Amino acid sequence: MTRRPIMIFHAAYRLNPNAKSASGIRPVRMREAFSNIGYEVIEVTGSHAERRALIRDVKGRISAGLSVDFVYSESSTQPTGFGEPVTRATSYLRDIAFLRFCQRADIPVGLFYRDIYWRFPLYDALVGRPMATLMRRFYRMDLRGYRRARLRLFLPSMRMAEWVPIVPQDRFYELPPGSDAIDLERPVQAESNRAMNLLYIGGLGSEYRMQETMRAVAGCSDVTLTICTRESDWEVVKSEYRSVLSPNTTVVHRSGDELRELYAASDICSLLMEPSTYREFAAPMKLYEYLGHGKPIIATEGSLVGEFVTANGLGWAIPYSADALRTLLNRLTARPEELEEVRERVRAARLEHTWEARAVQAARILLTGMRT
Template identity: 55%
Template sequence: MSERPVMIYHVPFPLNPEATSASGIRPVKMRQAFGANGYEVLEVSGRHPERREQMRALRKRISSGLKVEFVYSEASTTPTGLGEKITPATSLARDVAFLRFCRRAGVPVGLFYRDIYWQFEEYAERVGQPYTTLLRWRYRADLRGYRTGVDTIYLPSMRMAEYLPPENQPQTLALPPGAERFDPPAPSSGISLFYVGGTGGYYRMQETVRGVELSPGARLTICTREGEWAESAPHYVDVLGGSTTIVHKSGADLEALYADAHIGVLLLEPLEYREFAAPMKLYEYLGHGKPIVATQGSLAGAFVEENGIGWSIPYGADELSALLSRLQAHPEELDAAQARVREVRQQHTWEARARQVAADLTER
């Protein structure tokens, strides 16, 4: 019999170790972090039939006296139960009912609630009707279920709490993404910027591109999905020049791009959504030891300012160009930011996030 403390790790979808998007990467990293912190992890994941059997077995074990320290769950980006093909095994209530069972059995339950994008008009424009109305109804049903099924709702940032129903807000705590440590080298000359992520919709960054093009000795690499860039490219025609390179890579192929960068970029057009969004790429830059230039007023910008790990500036080409000129004239400022990043990232690992959850839920 294992002497390690036992926890349940629940997600209403299959875990994918090969995931390349933040919504797929985070659940895998948190699952691994709890194991690395010494827990015996009893996992509930997969499609509806798999989860049904796993939850049925765990209900029996808990009812028979299994001691479980806590349950940690991560919500899907879709309403619970609707992220896969509808079959006779589909249930929209089973997962939340399992969390409620655990809580009523005396097991503390924490759940990470990933996103509130579904409340914004951009979501309705992208999804269309009648699907927006249907999906929003199910998102709200999930939040109602969490009031009795969950002790703590974790959010990427506490700024997001005000977008939840008032009944859920007292349940909330912040649990941002984590950083995985890498130590790539940095280029020895010039000043190189790197951005990985979307380029359309609410990831517009034309002023950032224009700012680099205005800066002699600076260059920018944008890594984005090929299909997304095909849609976005026409909106960048007027600002693209010889200092910007567009690539389409993921996974391990990103490491060479990080090694070719001095600075990570989160200088994006200001939007209300970005005021509370905690982008995983911020923590990926942090993990790779790269200082960050971010938009002033965004959550990322506030994090950069508070921790002294880069520069929070207004979203504008002239502002970025002025910063790049200053850094090239005073390379010691860039060196100091790089040193500070390597210091700060120790507090933001995935293992640190998992320890926070364990402390929150077991020391209540």
């Protein structure tokens, strides 16, 4: 019987199969994907105490001759070691030391570096300036540890590399989020007189301003917009949208399997929001979730998402203005064949962006060093 190749999956926290946020979903899906593409996965995750025991065991097995193809690690949105409550077993150095041990044992190691929020002013607003100053020291300590360990760093996009200090640029590789390819059946309805439906699923904070999107839809009698966001998020910002909210826009609060009905009823998904520096390199998981559901995408011109959908013919990138969106929607309403052509391209392309495709990509990079 042929032995399955072995890889180590590491995360300095417990995996949550029921996670709702992108930062919780991705590590779970990547761990599953490595198994799905044929690897025997040795998992080194859990609480501080659990990881301490697992690291000790795995290091012993490697020293005894265990053959491991590579190590793939998923960082937290917090510095290493801060993803779990502090206990007597807490160490802020143990996990990176383990990755360095594997690298020195000639096992290729790659780590997905999730985010760079901490380098932006919005991080100070989020956690307060004193805490931000302290935490930035730990973020930089992580990066120095990655540099010393000579790890390969996976990023959501190569544009993000410009914002990551300390680590040499030649250590970065692109590894965006993935998704499942999901086939949907549209609810039975009179297609000839049905309004075109736009769908947005996600946050509505200061980095996700969509007033111009709502203003455009308010001026289109044959277009509707469904916004699905957390109820707590909506309560915070709804006063900012009062002047642009119209009967054409519906705000709902759903998650999990409840999203399936929203996707089935939609024609186009929206990532059209106010431009920001962060948007210029952000690769949101929702982009790939939209593709997985076979939905064309309207994105902001100049954003990474906008460039991606334009380059691949998977949607439209337009200026963030009500006039630009209204013009596009009127054109698509008058020319439904254009929308159908893009929809077919999305359905054909989505298999290139599954979680399994991402696992194959990561394995190839770690085993060969190839970027494509």
